[in-house]
Amino acid sequence: MSSAMAATGTAASQAPAVELDGVSITFKLAKGSTYAAVAETKLDVAAGEFVAIVGPTGCGKSTLLNVAAGLIKPSTGHARIFGARLAGLNIQAGYLFQQDSLMPWKTAIDNVAVALEIAGTSRDEALQRAQAWLGRVGLGAFSHRHPHMLSGGQRKRVGLAQVLIRNPRILLMDEPFGPLDAQTRLIMGDLLLKLWQDDRKAVMFVTHDLEEAIALADRVVIMSAGPAASIIGDYPINLTRPRDISEIKLEPEFHRIHREIWTALKAEVLKGYSQGDMVGAG
Amino acid sequence: MQNQLLLRFLQLMVAVVGIGFWHFATTTSLFGRPKDIQFFFSTPLDVFWRIVKWFSEGTIWHHLGITLLESVLAFVIGTIAGVVCGFWLARRPLLADVFDPYIKGANALPRVVLAPIFALWLGLGIWSKVALGFTLVFFIVFFNVFQGVREVSQTVLANARMLGMTERQLLRHVFIPSALSWVFSSLHTSVGFAVVGAVVGEYLGAAAGLGYLIQQAEGVFDVTGVFAGMFVLTAFVLLIDGIVTVVENRLLAWRPQTVQSAT
Ligand SMILES: Nc1ncnc2c1ncn2[C@@H]1O[C@H](COP(=O)(O)OP(=O)(O)OP(=O)(O)O)[C@@H](O)[C@H]1O
Ligand SMILES: [Mg+2]
Numbered sequence: 001m002s003s004a005m006a007a008t009g010t011a012a013s014q015a016p017a018v019e020l021d022g023v024s025i026t027f028k029l030a031k032g033s034t035y036a037a038v039a040e041t042k043l044d045v046a047a048g049e050f051v052a053i054v055g056p057t058g059c060g061k062s063t064l065l066n067v068a069a070g071l072i073k074p075s076t077g078h079a080r081i082f083g084a085r086l087a088g089l090n091i092q093a094g095y096l097f098q099q100d101s102l103m104p105w106k107t108a109i110d111n112v113a114v115a116l117e118i119a120g121t122s123r124d125e126a127l128q129r130a131q132a133w134l135g136r137v138g139l140g141a142f143s144h145r146h147p148h149m150l151s152g153g154q155r156k157r158v159g160l161a162q163v164l165i166r167n168p169r170i171l172l173m174d175e176p177f178g179p180l181d182a183q184t185r186l187i188m189g190d191l192l193l194k195l196w197q198d199d200r201k202a203v204m205f206v207t208h209d210l211e212e213a214i215a216l217a218d219r220v221v222i223m224s225a226g227p228a229a230s231i232i233g234d235y236p237i238n239l240t241r242p243r244d245i246s247e248i249k250l251e252p253e254f255h256r257i258h259r260e261i262w263t264a265l266k267a268e269v270l271k272g273y274s275q276g277d278m279v280g281a282g
Numbered sequence: 283m284q285n286q287l288l289l290r291f292l293q294l295m296v297a298v299v300g301i302g303f304w305h306f307a308t309t310t311s312l313f314g315r316p317k318d319i320q321f322f323f324s325t326p327l328d329v330f331w332r333i334v335k336w337f338s339e340g341t342i343w344h345h346l347g348i349t350l351l352e353s354v355l356a357f358v359i360g361t362i363a364g365v366v367c368g369f370w371l372a373r374r375p376l377l378a379d380v381f382d383p384y385i386k387g388a389n390a391l392p393r394v395v396l397a398p399i400f401a402l403w404l405g406l407g408i409w410s411k412v413a414l415g416f417t418l419v420f421f422i423v424f425f426n427v428f429q430g431v432r433e434v435s436q437t438v439l440a441n442a443r444m445l446g447m448t449e450r451q452l453l454r455h456v457f458i459p460s461a462l463s464w465v466f467s468s469l470h471t472s473v474g475f476a477v478v479g480a481v482v483g484e485y486l487g488a489a490a491g492l493g494y495l496i497q498q499a500e501g502v503f504d505v506t507g508v509f510a511g512m513f514v515l516t517a518f519v520l521l522i523d524g525i526v527t528v529v530e531n532r533l534l535a536w537r538p539q540t541v542q543s544a545t
Pocket of ligand 1: 027028029035037055056057058059060061062063064098226
């Protein structure tokens with residue numbers, strides 16, 4: 001698995017895994033008005049690079065991931081995937097959505113197994129591998145439950161297994177650990193890092209949690225508050241790897257970076273809030 | 283357990299009190315002369331013995347069989363047609379928009395007025411009743427399938443696409459399960475309407491069936507016969523409804539339900 005990745009990795013190493021080039025997204029609203037959510041955004045994610053995207057709520061993080069996934073066509077600019085202009089869905093990417101996205105009529109194991117079955121794997125083998133993946137995300141005992149019988153965090157983990165079992169070259173993750181408690185967040189974060197360490201995929205990781213972003217990523221990217229949001233900060237994180245999340249948070253370098261990014265972010269977060277107030281008042 | 287027993291007991295008491303009241307009101311001179319009152323309301327015992335007579339003589343089975351056959355045919359044909367049309371139109375937004383006012387209009391028409399026309403076209407046999415039931419069942423199933431296909435969660439759909447599903451696989455893993463869940467959730471209504479179609483059709487012109495039986499009794503002011511027919515019809519519908527519930531519980535296991543007791 002990893003050797004195959006290494007082989008393709010050399011050929012693709014020149015072109016970024018994901019390249020957003022001058023991407024703007026304008027949504028059509030009711031009554032013919034429009035809303036410019038994201039403006040003129042440029043972002044490169046190299047093959048095997050882990051990029052975290054942080055920004056105030058409603059700034060357009062999910063929208064950017066949707067563009068990288070090929071679910072939204074940008075109004076201007078375009079997305080390139082390993083150098084090729086993206087038209088239609090990005091089939092090289094696995095996407096873990098912010099909202100519930102499991103099929104409610106399938107059990108956890110069927111939800112995971114179907115990702116293999118549709119690609120032609122036999123049902124027996126798919127079920128076996130799905131069970132192994134559910135075990136890896138700590139849900140081995142929950143495989144025969146339907147989504148409505150799982151907690152929000154458990155559903156997210158089933159979703160993670162569903163995405164990773166296909167072994168995509170690009171991972172798009174939208175607040176994957178959002179509904180998890182602090183301890184499970186740590187465990188899942190460590191698990192994600194370990195999986196990524198073994199098999200480096202290009203990752204676009206959206207989170208609200210700046211500490212999580214710094215602990216996980218090679219680069220942290222900050223978005224400004226909308227409308228017309230764009231990337232206003234790009235910080236390389238030069239902490240050593242492999243990392244242990246709970247330990248790395250104790251390092252002085254971690255704190256220095258955190259303070260630096262937070263200062264920039266705080267202004268934007270406040271702007272994002274006041275915008276919400278204005279909308280609420282008007 | 284305790285609560286269940288109590289509940290059943292209370293439910294039974296409602297029937298006992300209701301029938302008891304009926305009995306005393308029609309056999310004592312509480313509200314007037316029993317003879318007059320019985321002409322309008324019959325008595326529970328008369329109705330009971332009439333039902334027993336029907337079943338012991340075996341005349342009722344023929345009528346029940348006819349009504350059942352008509353209901354089942356209306357339900358099966360209506361459901362199949364509804365599912366096919368619902369799927370077909372839901373995947374063709376332009377066609378759906380074009381036909382939208384006509385479908386709404388056809389559904390808004392009170393179907394009873396069609397009964398004479400169906401009788402004219404299809405005769406007084408079972409098919410005119412099947413047709414009436416069909417027009418009722420079809421629209422319920424059709425709208426539910428249409429809705430089910432259209433209202434698949436956009437995230438679930440996007441996720442399935444990102445997993446690499448082809449259009450056919452989407453149909454199999456996403457659209458059909460979603461639409462079927464809507465169809466099943468409307469099973470009670472559509473089965474009920476299949477029976478309504480059959481009985482109303484019989485009532486308005488037939489040579490057999492429960493509706494016919496009731497209509498015949500009404501024709502000669504045989505109130506006992508009318509009430510007996512209504513009770514048999516009610517039991518018939520309850521029985522079918524019970525079967526639907528069993529089927530539903532099997533097929534919709536994935537849906538959140540009221541908490542099931544662990545014991
Ligand atoms: N389909 C749409 N139509 C109109 N406006 C939209 C649509 N989708 C998103 N928006 C708007 O675009 C902006 C960005 O939305 P997006 O979902 O990308 O935010 P986000 O950064 O992911 O927020 P959060 O952190 O809360 O998930 C928001 O202001 C939102 O209201
Ligand atoms: Mg979002």
